Amino acid sequence: MVKATIELPERENRTLNIVKGQHGFKNRDQALIFLIQEYEQSLEPELRPKYVKKLMQIDKQKGIPFKSIEELRKLTGE
Helix, strand or coil: CCCCCCCCCHHHHHHHHHHHHHHCCCCHHHHHHHHHHHHHHHCCHHHCHHHHHHHHHHHHCCCCCCCCHHHHHHHHCC
């Protein structure tokens, strides 16, 4: 685990303390880790390696050719 010493402005420090209290964390380190993990989840999917891997798998799949929407609907059973 990496240790980091950071200086926070007063407002951000208060926000961190609020998150700590709302989620029942024992210290501000846990609150900061929580905030970082929440931010990570909100990143655009294309930035996540798991999403890129999924796209590569989809790209390798063979498609189904069709000439019109009606033909596609017949193929999909709609």
